[in-house]
Amino acid sequence: MSGDDPLLAAENVKKHFDQSDGFLDRLLGGGGLVRAVDGVDLELHEGETLAVVGESGCGKSTLGQTLLNLHSATGGSIRFRGDELTGLSDREMRKYRRRMQMIFQDPLASLNPRQTVGDIVTAPMEVHDIGDDDADRRERAEELLERVGLKAAHVDRYPGQFSGGQQQRVGIARALSVEPEMIVADEPVSALDVSVQAQILQLLDDLQDELGLSILMITHDLSVVHQVADRVAVMYLGEIVETAPVEELFENPKHPYTKSLLSAVPRIDPAAREDRILLEGTVPSPIDPPEGCRFHTRCPEVIPGDDWSGDQPAFRRAFTFRNRVENGELDPDAVRDRLEAESDDVTDDDVAARLIEGALPGEIESLPDPAAETVRTAAKQVVRGDEDAAAETVGAFSSPCVESAPRVVEPASNRTAACHRIDPEHPAAELD
Numbered sequence: 293m294s295g296d297d298p299l300l301a302a303e304n305v306k307k308h309f310d311q312s313d314g315f316l317d318r319l320l321g322g323g324g325l326v327r328a329v330d331g332v333d334l335e336l337h338e339g340e341t342l343a344v345v346g347e348s349g350c351g352k353s354t355l356g357q358t359l360l361n362l363h364s365a366t367g368g369s370i371r372f373r374g375d376e377l378t379g380l381s382d383r384e385m386r387k388y389r390r391r392m393q394m395i396f397q398d399p400l401a402s403l404n405p406r407q408t409v410g411d412i413v414t415a416p417m418e419v420h421d422i423g424d425d426d427a428d429r430r431e432r433a434e435e436l437l438e439r440v441g442l443k444a445a446h447v448d449r450y451p452g453q454f455s456g457g458q459q460q461r462v463g464i465a466r467a468l469s470v471e472p473e474m475i476v477a478d479e480p481v482s483a484l485d486v487s488v489q490a491q492i493l494q495l496l497d498d499l500q501d502e503l504g505l506s507i508l509m510i511t512h513d514l515s516v517v518h519q520v521a522d523r524v525a526v527m528y529l530g531e532i533v534e535t536a537p538v539e540e541l542f543e544n545p546k547h548p549y550t551k552s553l554l555s556a557v558p559r560i561d562p563a564a565r566e567d568r569i570l571l572e573g574t575v576p577s578p579i580d581p582p583e584g585c586r587f588h589t590r591c592p593e594v595i596p597g598d599d600w601s602g603d604q605p606a607f608r609r610a611f612t613f614r615n616r617v618e619n620g621e622l623d624p625d626a627v628r629d630r631l632e633a634e635s636d637d638v639t640d641d642d643v644a645a646r647l648i649e650g651a652l653p654g655e656i657e658s659l660p661d662p663a664a665e666t667v668r669t670a671a672k673q674v675v676r677g678d679e680d681a682a683a684e685t686v687g688a689f690s691s692p693c694v695e696s697a698p699r700v701v702e703p704a705s706n707r708t709a710a711c712h713r714i715d716p717e718h719p720a721a722e723l724d
């Protein structure tokens with residue numbers, strides 16, 4: 293293996309949870325696969341911190357655990373120093389476990405309250421036959437406690453006697469006790485006070501320099517990313533949509549999802565603050581992810597179809613209306629009830645007009661005339677109870693983002709992104 297080879301290389305990694313026998317299935321009368329991680333390519337290089345960032349539920353924790361083979365992957369390949377990990381039995385994984393450790397979000401929940409800190413830190417050494425005897429392991433534990441900013445004398449205390457930040461230091465000492473090459477840190481500071489967060493992040497940074505560790509940092513918090521990451525992978529609905537060195541990502545995000553995430557980060561300099569980009573709707577379910585580009589239902593830059601005669605923002609509004617109709621979000625009965633509470637004389641047209649007000653962002657007059665007509669027709673079909681016809685009508689608001697999933701392209705060296713807008717071979721590409 294040459295020095296340039298990644299420590300860990302993931303290719304097309306998938307983790308699907310089968311819920312067909314689960315309680316949700318029984319509750320809802322349906323089942324299905326939760327596509328928590330759905331085709332991830334990722335490399336972690338020696339000595340680097342790679343942050344995986346994304347909203348809650350996008351699959352970050354599942355990805356971290358799958359990369360460590362704590363979940364068996366549904367598909368794809370995970371190589372650690374060139375060795376394939378997928379498909380290995382627990383016994384076969386044993387020799388890798390020592391080399392790949394995990395730090396958890398909630399330090400107290402991950403530490404046994406009845407064990408002393410000494411026992412907590414020495415237990416993994418015993419499992420992996422590190423140290424000559426108990427006395428040697430205890431000495432190592434004391435050294436580790438000092439290394440993570442605690443005192444050797446703390447070795448006989450219990451987790452409950454420490455603050456949250458100190459508990460996380462114990463968790464870090466435990467992970468380091470087996471001299472790992474790689475650490476997956478899953479939201480390691482999100483349970484801590486902001487003032488303590490920076491200290492723990494600094495500790496991880498120092499340890500990384502000292503020990504040459506590779507760290508995969510899972511976080512939803514972009515300010516954490518900025519403090520610690522060398523490189524960032526942005527995750528959305530089970531997929532990586534962009535990777536870039538941290539400064540480049542912050543200065544010049546390529547993917548519309550990354551742009552919206554960054555626009556929500558508070559800036560110190562108000563003059564540098566860009567307008568916050570608010571996304572439409574919520575993250576769709578990983579059981580039934582949108583076709584084509586998974587971000588299209590919320591993307592501010594969704595690409596209009598060839599026959600669109602208005603501008604892009606108007607298309608975004610019409611497209612949102614399409615999604616709401618297709619998702620069955622328009623409720624004509626509720627609207628009729630509300631209108632009838634206000635007046636005795638309610639017509640279908642009144643109901644349709646009110647449905648449009650609720651489901652179309654902006655004024656209908658702001659759309660090109662044919663599109664406004666399409667919206668009115670679909671609303672009337674919904675009022676008549678003909679949802680299928682309405683869905684077909686709004687299908688006129690077509691987009692290449694629905695038709696095909698974007699390729700992963702390399703907009704610059706050491707960067708990747710998956711968006712038609714930056715794919716030089718896509719007709720709608722807008723290149724810098």
Ligand SMILES: Nc1ncnc2c1ncn2[C@@H]1O[C@H](COP(=O)(O)OP(=O)(O)OP(=O)(O)O)[C@@H](O)[C@H]1O
Nearest residue numbers: 309326328347348349350351352353354355512578
């Ligand atoms: N054991 C499981 N069985 C079924 N579904 C699961 C399981 N674990 C996770 N999921 C689902 O997979 C998706 C991804 O969850 P995951 O916890 O990996 O996301 P996350 O980005 O880490 O979110 P958070 O930051 O909230 O933990 C979610 O829809 C979640 O409900």
